[in-house]
Amino acid sequence: METTIRDTVLNAATRLYADKGFPGVSSREIAAAAGVGSDEISRLFGNEETLYRAVLEAQFGFYAATMSTVFDGDEVPAIKVELFARAMCDVHKQAPCFFPLLYRELLTPSPFFEEIVRKNIRHVAYLADNNFVKGIRKGTFKRGVNPAHATMYLAGMFHYYFLASRLAPGLLPETGSDEEYFSQAIAVYLSGVRKGA
Amino acid sequence: METTIRDTVLNAATRLYADKGFPGVSSREIAAAAGVGSDEISRLFGNEETLYRAVLEAQFGFYAATMSTVFDGDEVPAIKVELFARAMCDVHKQAPCFFPLLYRELLTPSPFFEEIVRKNIRHVAYLADNNFVKGIRKGTFKRGVNPAHATMYLAGMFHYYFLASRLAPGLLPETGSDEEYFSQAIAVYLSGVRKGA
Numbered sequence: 001m002e003t004t005i006r007d008t009v010l011n012a013a014t015r016l017y018a019d020k021g022f023p024g025v026s027s028r029e030i031a032a033a034a035g036v037g038s039d040e041i042s043r044l045f046g047n048e049e050t051l052y053r054a055v056l057e058a059q060f061g062f063y064a065a066t067m068s069t070v071f072d073g074d075e076v077p078a079i080k081v082e083l084f085a086r087a088m089c090d091v092h093k094q095a096p097c098f099f100p101l102l103y104r105e106l107l108t109p110s111p112f113f114e115e116i117v118r119k120n121i122r123h124v125a126y127l128a129d130n131n132f133v134k135g136i137r138k139g140t141f142k143r144g145v146n147p148a149h150a151t152m153y154l155a156g157m158f159h160y161y162f163l164a165s166r167l168a169p170g171l172l173p174e175t176g177s178d179e180e181y182f183s184q185a186i187a188v189y190l191s192g193v194r195k196g197a
Numbered sequence: 198m199e200t201t202i203r204d205t206v207l208n209a210a211t212r213l214y215a216d217k218g219f220p221g222v223s224s225r226e227i228a229a230a231a232g233v234g235s236d237e238i239s240r241l242f243g244n245e246e247t248l249y250r251a252v253l254e255a256q257f258g259f260y261a262a263t264m265s266t267v268f269d270g271d272e273v274p275a276i277k278v279e280l281f282a283r284a285m286c287d288v289h290k291q292a293p294c295f296f297p298l299l300y301r302e303l304l305t306p307s308p309f310f311e312e313i314v315r316k317n318i319r320h321v322a323y324l325a326d327n328n329f330v331k332g333i334r335k336g337t338f339k340r341g342v343n344p345a346h347a348t349m350y351l352a353g354m355f356h357y358y359f360l361a362s363r364l365a366p367g368l369l370p371e372t373g374s375d376e377e378y379f380s381q382a383i384a385v386y387l388s389g390v391r392k393g394a
Contacts, residue, residue, distance in 0.1 A: 020305065024220060103300055106360050108217065121361075145385060149378050152361065153354045153385055160353030163303050164318075181346050188342060188350055188386075 006044055009034045014055045018097035021104045022052050053112050056105075059098045060120040066091050067124040077135030078190060081154065084128055085186050088158045089178070099162045125151050157185045203241055206231045211252045215294035218301045219249050250309050253302075256295045257317040263288050264321040274332030275387060278351065281325055282383050285355045286375070296359045322348050354382045 012034035016025045027048050031038045045051040070083045091098055105117045125148070132147035141150070161181060209231035213222045224245050228235045242248040267280045288295055302314045322345070329344035338347070358378060 021218070100304060103304060103360065107297055107300060107304075145381055146377065149381055150385070152358055152378075153382055156353040156355070156357030157350045158353070159357045159360075161349055163300065163356075164349065180343065181349075184342055184346055185350055188339075188347070 005034075005036060005040065009036060009041055009044060009051075010054060010058060013051055014059065014097045014101075017052060017055055018100040018104075021108065022048075022110055023108075027051070049111070052110065053116070056101065056110075056112050056116045059095060059101055060116050062095050063091055063098055064120040064123055066094075068127060071127040071131060076140070077131050077138060078140050080131045081135075081190065082186050084131075085154060085158060085182060085189075088155070089182055092158075092162050099159070103163060125155075128154075154189050157189065158182075161185075202231075202233060202237065206233060206238055206241060206248075207251060207255060210248055211256065211294045211298075214249060214252055215297040215301075218305065219245075219307055220305075224248070246308070249307065250313070253298065253307075253309050253313045256292060256298055257313050259292050260288050260295055261317040261320055263291075265324060268324040268328060273337070274328050274335060275337050277328045278332075278387065279383050281328075282351060282355060282379065282386075285352070286379055289355075289359050296356070300360065322352075325351075351386050354386065355379075358382075 009030065013025075013030045016030055016033060027041050028038055030051070031041050034041075041051065045054060067084070067087050070080055070087050073080075073083075075083065102117065102121075105113055109117070128151040129147040132141060132145075132150045135141035136143055136145075136147070206227065210222075210227045213227055213230060224238050225235055227248070228238050231238075238248065242251060264281070264284050267277055267284050270277075270280075272280065299314065299318075302310055306314070325348040326344040329338060329342075329347045332338040333340055333342075333344070
């Protein structure tokens with residue numbers, strides 16, 4: 001029961017912080033959305049900072065765990081690039097508040113930016129960079145492409161899609177399904193848009 | 198003189214809105230940053246909504262104008278892709294508040310989202326999509342890649358870089374100069390990361 005109330009509060013807080021950002025949300029609002037008293041929130045989480053911290057920890061922990069599993073297997077680097085992209089989409093679907101929370105932290109870093117946001121993003125980037133290095137060594141990927149940049153290109157192709165098409169539907173013309181976007185993005189990333197390149 | 202005060206207020210407002218978002222900034226704060234009285238702001242711009250609207254109009258107008266010129270010339274589509282990417286970087290350098298304002302609007306759309314943000318972004322996307330279509334017809338770009346998606350891939354590679362490395366320095370490992378990132382991103386986009394693809 002204790003766990004259930006805690007989760008209900010955490011879920012309500014996650015959604016509100018994703019929608020409005022940490023400075024824009026009061027604990028009274030979270031209590032109302034979770035259907036509990038404000039005193040319940042202080043009892044369970046202490047103050048608003050501790051609650052926000054718990055939200056970030058859960059979200060970025062989930063992100064790091066989901067993305068890390070990609071690099072556990074023994075697939076070849078190109079397949080891992082594909083799994084990496086698909087794992088990003090899984091995070092987007094299973095934790096729809098994660099990306100808005102990340103973008104808000106990038107725009108207005110909280111006191112937890114270093115220890116939670118930066119740490120987890122760098123950890124995943126490190127694994128992806130290493131995979132790219134391995135791919136260069138095996139002759140799959142071009143030498144001359146900075147592995148850290150290569151990770152950002154791929155991440156960027158998906159990030160902007162999440163930001164533009166999910167958060168603001170209708171920003172861009174309707175252009176087929178998510179699945180089509182994801183598959184083509186991976187294919188373009190891996191093989192390029194220029195014929196015979 | 199009138200123009201100078203107007204510009205000073207507009208510049209101060211642009212920076213503050215980019216840093217904190219529209220709901221987080223008071224006209225008193227803008228007046229203080231601009232070194233004018235609050236009454237001066239109401240005299241010049243009316244209320245806070247009108248001021249914010251003027252900021253968005255100036256920023257998104259600059260974006261649309263800068264990006265549109267790319268498609269005026271008679272270069273081949275692949276060169277225009279490169280000019281498009283470089284124009285994005287120019288906007289980022291010359292109007293460093295533009296991208297933060299765009300991201301904030303995507304996260305929390307204001308009443309001006311449709312008429313200013315969406316309109317200008319779609320206009321530029323439309324030009325870029327058409328260029329890609331032309332490139333497919335000429336046999337430069339792959340058939341089977343959705344032109345609207347192709348524009349998003351390229352935009353995304355730059356957007357995330359601006360977001361991650363500029364707004365939160367140190368988020369990603371130091372990886373060489375901006376110029377290196379941009380050139381490689383364009384090359385990867387145009388030719389792909391897989392050897393012989």
